[in-house]
Amino acid sequence: MISGHRPISPWVNPVTRALREGQVCIGACSIGFASPPVAQVFATAGFSWYYVDMEHGRLDYEDLEHICNASKAAGIIPVAGPTSIDDHLVTRPLDSGAMGVVVPHVETAAETEQIVQWTRYPPIGARGLLPRGVFNAFERVDTVEWIEAQNREILVAVKVESTTGIENIDEIAAVPGLDAILIGPGDLSLSMGIPGQTDHPDVHDAILKMLQAVKRVGIAGGPHTGRNAKEIANWVEQGATFMAVTSDSSLLYEISAETVRETRELLGNRLL
Numbered sequence: 723m724i725s726g727h728r729p730i731s732p733w734v735n736p737v738t739r740a741l742r743e744g745q746v747c748i749g750a751c752s753i754g755f756a757s758p759p760v761a762q763v764f765a766t767a768g769f770s771w772y773y774v775d776m777e778h779g780r781l782d783y784e785d786l787e788h789i790c791n792a793s794k795a796a797g798i799i800p801v802a803g804p805t806s807i808d809d810h811l812v813t814r815p816l817d818s819g820a821m822g823v824v825v826p827h828v829e830t831a832a833e834t835e836q837i838v839q840w841t842r843y844p845p846i847g848a849r850g851l852l853p854r855g856v857f858n859a860f861e862r863v864d865t866v867e868w869i870e871a872q873n874r875e876i877l878v879a880v881k882v883e884s885t886t887g888i889e890n891i892d893e894i895a896a897v898p899g900l901d902a903i904l905i906g907p908g909d910l911s912l913s914m915g916i917p918g919q920t921d922h923p924d925v926h927d928a929i930l931k932m933l934q935a936v937k938r939v940g941i942a943g944g945p946h947t948g949r950n951a952k953e954i955a956n957w958v959e960q961g962a963t964f965m966a967v968t969s970d971s972s973l974l975y976e977i978s979a980e981t982v983r984e985t986r987e988l989l990g991n992r993l994l
Contacts, residue, residue, distance in 0.1 A: 727797035735875035741942040754971035758792030766795035790819030823879025831893035838899035883909035902942035
């Protein structure tokens with residue numbers, strides 16, 4: 723948790739820094755209702771990063787810009803999930819104010835190397851220079867200092883969601899410039915021919931294989947989990963430090979359904 727909900731500076735990414743120190747960072751995920759107010763809610767709840775999934779959501783870049791501004795003001799790191807692997811899809815969220823990306827459906831080290839190139843400025847990568855914009859409130863900056871800060875602070879993560887990605891996980895994890903790997907258990911189970919069975923031993927073993935790979939090279943990793951705190955803690959005990967927690971619509975449904983169920987148990991037929 724980012725204490726005190728202090729506004730986030732684009733010069734300092736507490737999540738990237740915490741992950742490099744081995745701390746656990748859990749993020750809230752929006753697919754159905756990504757918006758500035760939801761960012762504020764998740765920040766107040768204590769999540770350290772706000773994962774805005776653009777692959778399945780309906781956002782455009784102007785929407786993302788407002789969400790990123792609200793997130794940083796509320797004290798939560800905005801992280802975008804691009805729609806796919808392509809240069810403009812990966813870099814434009816950063817120019818819109820995201821302080822990190824989780825790029826989906828990555829299967830090879832070559833794809834990971836390309837993502838690092840798109841997200842890091844030279845001499846590390848090949849990201850096009852834009853030293854002033856909505857991402858830093860149009861601040862006048864020293865270009866060299868800005869480049870160094872962004873190469874250090876931007877969170878670069880990939881999402882591995884297939885058996886091919888798991889087969890190549892050691893090579894993916896070893897790519898210089900990568901900060902973290904997130905496993906998508908749902909798509910992974912689909913790739914394995916066991917759709918929806920995210921608790922299946924094969925899915926569990928694949929996540930463990932990823933955690934062993936990231937540990938060997940000193941980066942962060944973890945699965946996209948449900949909202950069960952014991953499940954999250956169990957993965958931490960097995961080495962996870964970077965996890966996204968369920969989704970906004972799932973949280974809303976589960977809490978709503980639980981409230982109605984408990985009320986019905988108390989009131990019985992008096993409840994419509």
